[in-house]
Amino acid sequence: MDRPQGIGRLPRPRSVKAAAGACSLCGDSYATGDLIGRTPFAQAVPYEQMGWLCWHCLVERRQQPRRRDVLLRVFHALFAGLEGVGLNAHECAVTL
Numbered sequence: 001m002d003r004p005q006g007i008g009r010l011p012r013p014r015s016v017k018a019a020a021g022a023c024s025l026c027g028d029s030y031a032t033g034d035l036i037g038r039t040p041f042a043q044a045v046p047y048e049q050m051g052w053l054c055w056h057c058l059v060e061r062r063q064q065p066r067r068r069d070v071l072l073r074v075f076h077a078l079f080a081g082l083e084g085v086g087l088n089a090h091e092c093a094v095t096l
């Protein structure tokens, strides 16, 4: 599967498989055989590792963001104590 280019590019997934279930980030369900994956994870960070993500959250959410994706980014940045969210142009357009 192709990954987006340019400003919407996310890190390469750590692992990908076909499965059925629900996304750990957005909560959408994915059908049997849909590709899901996990993000790269640094063992030294004292956070719980992110679960399995749907293809949209894993690969496309910075390039083709939904309003829900932007809201999740703001929510996570707020609770991580970050001073800025760092939205890209696609996310700014959705916010407008």
Ligand SMILES: [Zn+2]
Residues within 6 Å of the ligand: 023, 024, 025, 026, 027, 028, 053, 054, 055, 056, 057, 058
């Ligand atoms: Zn998702």
